[in-house]
Structure formats: C-alpha cells, structure tokens
Amino acid sequence: MERRDKLLSWLHEAQERSGRNYLDPKDLAAAGKRFGLTGAELRGVASYYSMYSLKPRGRHLIRVCDSPVCRMLGSAGVLEALGGALGIDGEGTDAEGRFTLETCQCLGHCASAPVVAVDGTVHADSGPDGIRSVLASLREADESSSTLGGGGRGD
Amino acid sequence: MATERRIALRHLDSGDPLDIDAYVARGGFEGFRKALAMDPGTLLGEIERSALRGRGGAGFPAGLKEKSTRASCEDCERFVVCNADEGEPGTFKDRIIMEGEPFLLVEGMLISALAIGSSYGYLYIRGEYGLAIERMAKAMETARARGFLGDGLFGGRFSFDFEIRKGAGSYLCGEELTLIESLEGKRGYPRVKPPFPAEKGLWGKPTLVNNVETMANLPWIAEHGADAYLAMGSAGSPGTKIFCFSGDVERPGFAELEMGLPLRTLIEDFAGGVKGGGEPLAVLLGGAAGTFVSGGMLDLAMDYDALKASGATLGSGAVIVMGRNRSLPDMLISLMDFFAHESCGKCVPCRVGTTRLARAAKALAALDGADRPDALEAMVAEAELMAKTSLCPLGQSPVLPLKSALRNLRGPLQG
C-alpha cells in the first residue's frame, strides 16, 4: 500500500486525466485501494480542498480570483464579463460542458490584479480590455480540445 | 534614492533559472560548501547570531527553531519541510524565488538539513503554482544528477534529498501544523500546539518548518557570515525583506530591501508611488492576516519593532495600497469574506465568528459614517473573543486588520 502523503498529488493527476476537471468515482475507488482508505475518508479529503471537485466541471476551468486585492481592482466586473461571454450566470458550467467559471482565493499574482487563471495558466491584467485576450485564449483552448476529440486536457 | 539589496533574490534575472553551471559560476552552492565544512554547532551559532527571523509571517528566530529541532532528540530521524503554500493575499515572493532561482531554494534546503541533522525533506507547494512546481522539480532533478542532492554529497558523509508535495487550495494549510497534516495526505484540520513541529512534526518526528524566503537567506549567511548579515537592515531587524506591492500603485511588483526603510520610500521609490499621486487612503501590511496603517503614517520604519509600536506588523511583506477614492468598509468586507471562506469549520467560535464578522462588515458599510466607529468597535470585541476561544491561529487573525483599522483609520472609516 502506498503511503498517504502522495494522495494529494495523485488526486491532482486523476482530476487532470478525467477530462472534466473532477474526481471520477472510479478514480476515487482506485485511490481507495492504492492508499488503503475508505470512500468516506477519500471524499472527506477531496471535499476539503478547493482545487478538487466531486462533480464534473467543464473541460476548461476558468478561475477568477476574488481575494481582497483583486476584488478591489475589479474582479466582480471580470466575473460578470466572462459569464456574459460564456453564457454562465455567476459561477457554474455552460450547457455544453466546455467551460466552468468559478471564483477562487489569492493566486499569488496580485501585482497583475484582477487575475484570471485558465486551466491553471494565469492571465495578467484582466481589466475590461484584458478580458478580450482571455476570451481569445479560451476559444483557442476550446478548439485545441475539439481537435483532440472533445475530451482533451486543454493544456 | 534607496536601492535594492538582493540577498534572497540575488540570483534573480541572471539568465536561465535552470542552468546549474551558470548558478555555480555566480557563486551558487558556495554557502552550502562553507556550511558543510563547519561543524553543526558553528553553523547553528552563525545562523542564530545573524538574528534571521522567519519570513513566513510570524518572525520567529530561525536559528532558535533549528536549534530546538536538532536538540529534540539524539540520533533520530528529523525532517526539513519548506513552506511554499503562500496563500496570504498580496504575497507572491516565494513564487518569484521558486520560478526565478530554484537552485537557491535547493541550497537553502541543504543548509537547513545540515543545521538540524536531517537527511530528508519535503517542499510543500500550493497546487496553484504550476510553473514553480515545474521549475523546482527540474532544478531538483538537475541538482541530483550533478551531485548536489543525494548520498555522500561532495564525497563526504552528508546525504540529503527532498520531494515536492502539492497542496490543493487551502489557505489554512500554510499554517505549519496544518501543513504537516496536509503533507500526510489528510484534510487540513489544524493540530493542537504544543507539541510544536520541532518536537513532533511529520509522522511524529522532529520537523523544521520554514518559509521559502527564510531558507533563501541561508546560503548568503553561510557564505558571508552573521556579521555581514547584521550589518544590513536596522538594529532589531537585520537583513533584508522582500516586499510585494499591489493595489493602487503605479508599478505593482516586488523589491528586496534592507529593513528599516520608511514605508514612503517603499511606495514611492519601488512601487512608482500611489496611482494618481498623493498619499494613499490606507496601506494594508502583511495581507489579510495583516494590519492597516493610514496614509499619514508613511514615515513608519519597516522593521519588526517600529511597526509593532504602531500596532502594525510586517507579516509576509505584502504592501497593499488603497488609493484615496477606495472604500475602507468595502475592504473590510472582502477581508472578512476571505476568513469566512477559509475557516475550516472545525471549531465553533471561528466557524460562527467568521460568518458573523462577514455579515457585520456588510452591515457596517451600510451605516452612516458617524455610526461606523461604534460598529467597528463591536466587531473588534467579537474578533477578540473569537481569537481567545479559537483552536488555531486562523481564528486569531481577523482581529488584526479590524483592530488596526479602528486604531489607525478612523477618518477613512467615516468618510
């Protein structure tokens, strides 16, 4: 049995593999065997951490920082603009399962606030103008995953 | 004009961060080489005498912590853990170090291990720091291949290696004992102190937990000695600190500066001044678990003692500047929302308290200016009670910005 300290990294990988940015029950079962943990224990760990999801998310994950610096510099407007462009009201996933829009806490790029991360890559200066470049990269991410058959990892 | 003094950032911006030959050519691993030649007592003595304080926020003397970790048992396994969870809003210095000079952190880990007598360690990096994780992993691999990590280093008896562990999005996991729980693959619920990690840390073994920037200072200290380090900065706060500038400044970013410079110098010379000119409404030092000073307090010296005397703290080194037309109540709302979001909910005073404070901040913002000081006073009282009854230091944090705002920002509060 594998020592448990590798669990978080293993869950990160499983989530990336899923194509839908979530922890598939099959993966959780596999983790249970590997680390000798019950389903309840695993869900306890997975639900504690904000980077994991137990429900399928979009193929691409857009996280808008809502911590104090970004909020002061306009994260609410960024969230609204992205939601409008993607057809997502507030936080959530679009009907096609392409994008999930969610807020998160400080991403450690506060000098570029307000900050948006798309599939883990931080986009600096996402003010009203910068939003356009974020959207362009989203479209690109979506196209690259479509060419991979729709289930790509988009990195 | 003051200039930067780069110690923990001394290898930044010097070409490919993953070129180990260039790192060595610039004097890299010289600190480790010197430390290896000293006996552990001498090394510990030198670090202790340098008066280096932890750069993760609490400012605990680094040498003392190493000494007690070493002393807590004889001939036993001890671990070095580097805290790269960096979740404090407004703080991004550890990311700069890991992305820009990963070998310096490898060297800092090595010196820490020598100091406490450890042969294995872990670098806990927050999961959101993809590039830092990638660079550190590559640097560690290269260091291993080149004989800077592994068994019998430099042909001697000292062996050390370490692994990366990823966090998964939890501010509380930056707290050292919670970090250890998370490292062990569990939920990030805090452990009760004492015992401290120095006695019982990772898997119950004595463990040294230090911040990235703290460790990045060690190579320079080992190479140049405590006296040279003491010659920088101010009397009570020797050395340098990396400050991170964000908010309403012309040039947000970072700078490593000798301690003791006036806050005004930081903002004007290294962050391009307040956006639009003039004095700021307020400056939040140290992030969410930080303290407010007013725009009229810019002559404050940035060292541990001077700040303490003004009811402020240096914290992580975050300098969040609020321009004249910002709203202090809005900032209080986002700070209280942050704590409510990050409270782990394990103990009632904090779970309920952070939610109540978030609500109180919104109520305060809706009041007339004249009524706000009383409302803030009530919030401070509640946060103080919560600090006393909470299980872990997160529950003791909201009182910091609230109390300092009450003390230093009466004007902005009402306006």
Ligand SMILES: Cc1cc2nc3c(=O)[nH]c(=O)nc-3n(C[C@H](O)[C@H](O)[C@H](O)COP(=O)(O)O)c2cc1C
């Ligand atoms: C809620 C909370 C979050 C913390 N987050 C961090 C962090 O992200 N990085 C860090 O180095 N220290 C953090 N700390 C401080 C650590 O508990 C600990 O003091 C530090 O890692 C010790 O290293 P140092 O002595 O080198 O500063 C945090 C503390 C608390 C209470």
Ligand code: SF4
């Ligand atoms: S003080 Fe807050 S964060 Fe700490 S254990 Fe209690 S609920 Fe959790």
Ligand code: FES
């Ligand atoms: S506050 Fe948004 S990145 Fe730090």
